[in-house]
Amino acid sequence: xxxxxxxxxxxxxxxxxxxxxxxxxxxxxxxxxxxxxxxxxxxxxxxxxxxxxxxxxxxxxxxxxxxxxxxxxxxxxxxxxxxxxxxxxxxxxxxxxxxxxxxxxxxxxxxxxxxxxxxxxxxxxxxxxxxxxxxxxxxxxxxxxxxxxxxxxxxxxxxxxxxxxxxxxxxxxxxxxxxxxxxxxxxxxxxxxxxxxxxxxxxxxxx
Amino acid sequence: xxxxxxxxxxxxxxxxxxxxxxxxxxxxxxxxxxxxxxxxxxxxxxxxxxxxxxxxxxxxxxxxxxxxxxxxxxxxxxxxxxxxxxxxxxxxxxxxxxxxxxxxxxxxxxxxxxxxxxxxxxxxxxxxxxxxxxxxxxxxxxxxxxxxxxxxxxxxxxxxxxxxxxxxxxxxxxxxxxxxxxxxxxxxxxxxxxxxxxxxxxxxxx
Numbered sequence: 001x002x003x004x005x006x007x008x009x010x011x012x013x014x015x016x017x018x019x020x021x022x023x024x025x026x027x028x029x030x031x032x033x034x035x036x037x038x039x040x041x042x043x044x045x046x047x048x049x050x051x052x053x054x055x056x057x058x059x060x061x062x063x064x065x066x067x068x069x070x071x072x073x074x075x076x077x078x079x080x081x082x083x084x085x086x087x088x089x090x091x092x093x094x095x096x097x098x099x100x101x102x103x104x105x106x107x108x109x110x111x112x113x114x115x116x117x118x119x120x121x122x123x124x125x126x127x128x129x130x131x132x133x134x135x136x137x138x139x140x141x142x143x144x145x146x147x148x149x150x151x152x153x154x155x156x157x158x159x160x161x162x163x164x165x166x167x168x169x170x171x172x173x174x175x176x177x178x179x180x181x182x183x184x185x186x187x188x189x190x191x192x193x194x195x196x197x198x199x200x201x202x203x204x205x206x207x
Numbered sequence: 208x209x210x211x212x213x214x215x216x217x218x219x220x221x222x223x224x225x226x227x228x229x230x231x232x233x234x235x236x237x238x239x240x241x242x243x244x245x246x247x248x249x250x251x252x253x254x255x256x257x258x259x260x261x262x263x264x265x266x267x268x269x270x271x272x273x274x275x276x277x278x279x280x281x282x283x284x285x286x287x288x289x290x291x292x293x294x295x296x297x298x299x300x301x302x303x304x305x306x307x308x309x310x311x312x313x314x315x316x317x318x319x320x321x322x323x324x325x326x327x328x329x330x331x332x333x334x335x336x337x338x339x340x341x342x343x344x345x346x347x348x349x350x351x352x353x354x355x356x357x358x359x360x361x362x363x364x365x366x367x368x369x370x371x372x373x374x375x376x377x378x379x380x381x382x383x384x385x386x387x388x389x390x391x392x393x394x395x396x397x398x399x400x401x402x403x404x405x406x407x408x409x410x411x412x413x
Contacts, residue, residue, distance in 0.1 A: 036251060073390040077315055077397045084401035088408030144409060151251050151300075154405035158398050 035148025043156025052198045055191045059110035061168015076165045086134035090141025104202045106132035107195030114188025239349040243356020246343040252303040259310040259399040261368025271322040272369045279365045280358035282330045286337020287354045300410040307403025314396025
């Protein structure tokens with residue numbers, strides 16, 4: 001069989017590619033841990049890029065700081081757990097009524113109580129925050145099965161939510177001074193206005 | 208002249224026969240050790256459970272946590288051995304999720320479990336994750352080296368996490384540790400439990 005120069009070159013290139021691919025092969029890994037970075041990023045950014053989630057989480061921290069002990073430390077400990085229950089409902093596809101409406105309402109209500117510096121009983125404050133936590137978790141959980149790596153997505157959004165609470169608590173420490181207290185209340189009012197805007201949009205059916 | 212030629216030949220032959228140098232001892236079959244050491248670090252289930260155990264152990268104090276430095280690596284080896292010899296299988300993500308929730312809730316609730324219960328919890332985690340890591344052993348892999356790598360990785364991880372958290376908790380003296388540090392640790396436990404719940408939900412859904 002006569003081999004032309006170009007055919008010989010192609011064979012040589014193919015052989016070189018084959019050798020290179022064999023040379024660059026890695027050990028086999030049984031874990032299918034692909035997309036960790038993508039899952040972590042998407043999970044972490046989900047609460048940060050949704051303004052309704054972001055302001056509500058900060059408001060939880062602000063309110064906890066206003067209420068003081070035990071709310072200031074009970075809320076950041078219990079909120080992720082309750083939110084995860086909502087997340088599981090979202091993952092399992094169990095329908096919750098009007099999740100977007102409740103998320104908008106959460107920003108309105110939590111912003112309003114911070115603005116009003118409401119001193120609700122501890123149990124009542126926990127109950128309100130828990131109900132809203134379930135709806136926020138539901139929205140995050142519904143996205144989880146579509147993530148590049150669902151476990152990494154879960155890690156990302158839980159950590160982001162916790163850090164938002166921490167931001168709220170850190171800002172809430174300003175309440176120690178009268179000027180800071182007024183500033184926190186003004187921030188609460190701004191959150192309530194945003195919540196109202198989101199609520200109107202949700203009721204109007206604007207996505 | 209003959210002598211010169213023979214000397215040149217003797218110099219050239221060893222040069223031609225020389226194989227490439229191996230700076231890394233991977234080429235000396237210790238690669239399976241590194242594969243074993245790296246394998247659990249590529250799986251978030253291992254990483255999260257080890258961190259959760261380290262956080263819980265350190266929150267209970269140095270006297271209770273130091274047992275884990277032995278228990279975790281030995282448990283990993285026991286899990287690997289049971290997977291290879293008894294063909295045990297790991298329970299999948301749901302088992303990891305349950306262990307994450309249990310560890311996280313104990314930490315978040317501030318329950319003061321004793322050293323025996325802590326060691327038993329760590330042993331269960333280690334055996335289950337050891338079984339799961341046995342999936343990385345290929346037919347050509349040396350299981351002893353691979354197992355040693357997994358155990359070394361577990362030992363280093365639990366030691367570093369526990370030591371770091373103990374230093375964080377007791378910075379400036381155990382008596383003077385501010386309460387927010389304990390609360391921060393408990394919040395981390397809550398995060399772990401929340402992640403475990405989500406993983407469990409996903410495992411049930413898929």
